[in-house]
Amino acid sequence: MDLRLFDANVFLGRPTNSIHDSCSTPQELLARMDRFPVERALVWHVIQHDCCPVEGNRLLAEEIKGCDRLQGCWTILPPQTGETIGTDFFERMKRDGIVALRAFPSTHRYVLGRTAFGDFLAEITERRIPLLLSTARGISWPEIYRLLEDFPLLTCIICDIGTWGANRYTWPLLEKYPRVYVETSMLSLADGDTEATVGKYGSERLVFGTGFPERYPEAAILQLIHAEISDEDKSNIAWANLERLLGQIQL
Amino acid sequence: MNVEFLKERFYRLGAVPDCPVYDMHGHMGSWYGIHFSRPQPPEMLRVMMRAGVRLLVFCHHWALFAPDIGNQASVKAVRMFPEKLRAYCGINPNYPDIVSRDVATFEEYRDVYVGFKLLADYHHYPITHDRYRPAWEVANEEGLLVLLHTWQGSVYDGPGEVRKAAETYPEARILLGHCCHADWQSAAELAREFPNVYLELCAVLDDRGAVEFLVEKAGSERIVFGTDFPWFNHHYYIGALLGADITDEDRRNILYRNAERLLFGRQINP
Numbered sequence: 001m002d003l004r005l006f007d008a009n010v011f012l013g014r015p016t017n018s019i020h021d022s023c024s025t026p027q028e029l030l031a032r033m034d035r036f037p038v039e040r041a042l043v044w045h046v047i048q049h050d051c052c053p054v055e056g057n058r059l060l061a062e063e064i065k066g067c068d069r070l071q072g073c074w075t076i077l078p079p080q081t082g083e084t085i086g087t088d089f090f091e092r093m094k095r096d097g098i099v100a101l102r103a104f105p106s107t108h109r110y111v112l113g114r115t116a117f118g119d120f121l122a123e124i125t126e127r128r129i130p131l132l133l134s135t136a137r138g139i140s141w142p143e144i145y146r147l148l149e150d151f152p153l154l155t156c157i158i159c160d161i162g163t164w165g166a167n168r169y170t171w172p173l174l175e176k177y178p179r180v181y182v183e184t185s186m187l188s189l190a191d192g193d194t195e196a197t198v199g200k201y202g203s204e205r206l207v208f209g210t211g212f213p214e215r216y217p218e219a220a221i222l223q224l225i226h227a228e229i230s231d232e233d234k235s236n237i238a239w240a241n242l243e244r245l246l247g248q249i250q251l
Numbered sequence: 252m253n254v255e256f257l258k259e260r261f262y263r264l265g266a267v268p269d270c271p272v273y274d275m276h277g278h279m280g281s282w283y284g285i286h287f288s289r290p291q292p293p294e295m296l297r298v299m300m301r302a303g304v305r306l307l308v309f310c311h312h313w314a315l316f317a318p319d320i321g322n323q324a325s326v327k328a329v330r331m332f333p334e335k336l337r338a339y340c341g342i343n344p345n346y347p348d349i350v351s352r353d354v355a356t357f358e359e360y361r362d363v364y365v366g367f368k369l370l371a372d373y374h375h376y377p378i379t380h381d382r383y384r385p386a387w388e389v390a391n392e393e394g395l396l397v398l399l400h401t402w403q404g405s406v407y408d409g410p411g412e413v414r415k416a417a418e419t420y421p422e423a424r425i426l427l428g429h430c431c432h433a434d435w436q437s438a439a440e441l442a443r444e445f446p447n448v449y450l451e452l453c454a455v456l457d458d459r460g461a462v463e464f465l466v467e468k469a470g471s472e473r474i475v476f477g478t479d480f481p482w483f484n485h486h487y488y489i490g491a492l493l494g495a496d497i498t499d500e501d502r503r504n505i506l507y508r509n510a511e512r513l514l515f516g517r518q519i520n521p
């Protein structure tokens with residue numbers, strides 16, 4: 001079957017510490033996406049994590065402007081400092097084509113929870129704006145568990161779930177929180193875990209991702225093409241689930 | 252002429268008949284750190300077929316972590332599915348009596364074993380420690396494979412220890428499992444310097460760029476494919492190899508040609 005692919009986990013830009021063949025410009029990224037092939041991507045700029053969330057957010061908006069195939073994620077910081085979250089935050093998201101958020105609490109030295117973000121996290125829960133959390137970048141499983149205890153209806157996409165199989169972490173969250181989703185760039189690495197997770201919780205709870213440029217997109221693609229699940233399940237994971245989630249946001 | 256590359260063929264078919272896969276680094280069975288979705292032989296073999304894996308060479312988790320069960324778990328699986336499985340005899344240096352017994356009876360299991368597996372980072376004895384010597388000596392005498400877990404900076408199985416082992420046992424054919432993970436430079440140098448050292452790609456292919464480096468510095472003729480299966484998915488790892496900036500000839504060397512050379516004469520299909 002031909003799968004249309006919408007990649008939830010891609011970054012643009014060159015990290016502080018160099019990696020193989022990263023993409024500085026959206027043109028470079030689109031050329032790579034054609035090769036994999038991936039049709040659309042939900043992107044963030046690595047400067048948002050590595051250097052300066054404010055400048056990274058600005059640069060991302062500038063880079064993806066006018067590019068239909070790329071939609072953006074901004075990085076959040078505690079509202080009290082006024083760095084990324086101001087009174088017009090959601091208007092600016094809408095204006096700049098930003099459809100989701102990312103948080104890297106330990107890297108950026110804050111606690112992601114009710115004390116720092118109470119009203120804001122309640123509002124993004126209400127607006128159904130996805131919050132992407134990467135266990136490879138700045139947040140641990142216990143922190144994710146605590147966050148969801150406080151905000152059980154938060155739309156949360158957990159990315160980069162780790163090299164070792166993570167069912168013991170992800171399945172309790174999928175069972176308890178209806179708006180938690182797992183991104184597949186590392187799920188696809190663990191043999192049989194895509195099939196087992198779909199069997200227990202349904203394909204609607206998985207969102208395709210590649211982890212490019214840190215991982216080979218062809219890896220997650222080949223695994224999904226030949227996964228032992230139905231074609232409808234594959235389409236849900238590859239495209240439909242992320243499109244549906246982004247269609248539900250209220251800005 | 253329109254040539255279809257391996258990438259397109261694997262995308263379309265899942266398994267490519269003229270490009271079989273030899274997985275030279277596998278495991279089997281349950282283990283404390285991970286819930287495996289399908290770690291038992293019948294299911295593993297069915298899954299291997301879907302990716303065109305012709306042979307899995309493995310060491311059962313229990314052979315490495317449960318001395319009271321030991322290698323019998325591997326023996327049982329290979330004898331049940333001899334056309335698809337071969338094993339490494341797991342050596343746990345914490346129990347010299349078991350090492351002596353397993354090496355002494357190695358000959359009885361020549362239909363099962365292709366060599367030995369050392370997991371020094373977990374067993375906490377350097378790979379050149381005397382406690383492994385009985386296994387190394389047999390491997391050296393008979394040119395057997397020795398699959399090592401190797402990792403950057405490890406005092407047990409880092410590049411320095413591998414160098415000593417490769418010098419001491421020049422006839423043993425040493426597979427550097429994980430390629431001294433993250434120290435790709437040292438791994439490539441060891442493969443270049445020692446004709447009895449080969450690189451094995453488990454836990455390498457989930458880092459983009461490493462295999463390109465290893466192919467450039469050591470040559471694809473010195474690299475074999477491995478996945479830690481059932482930890483990691485064959486299609487994921489094959490896909491990563493297909494995405495790397497190397498040639499299809501390199502991929503064929505890695506996926507089956509080198510493994511067939513290493514296993515030749517080991518009666519893999521009696």
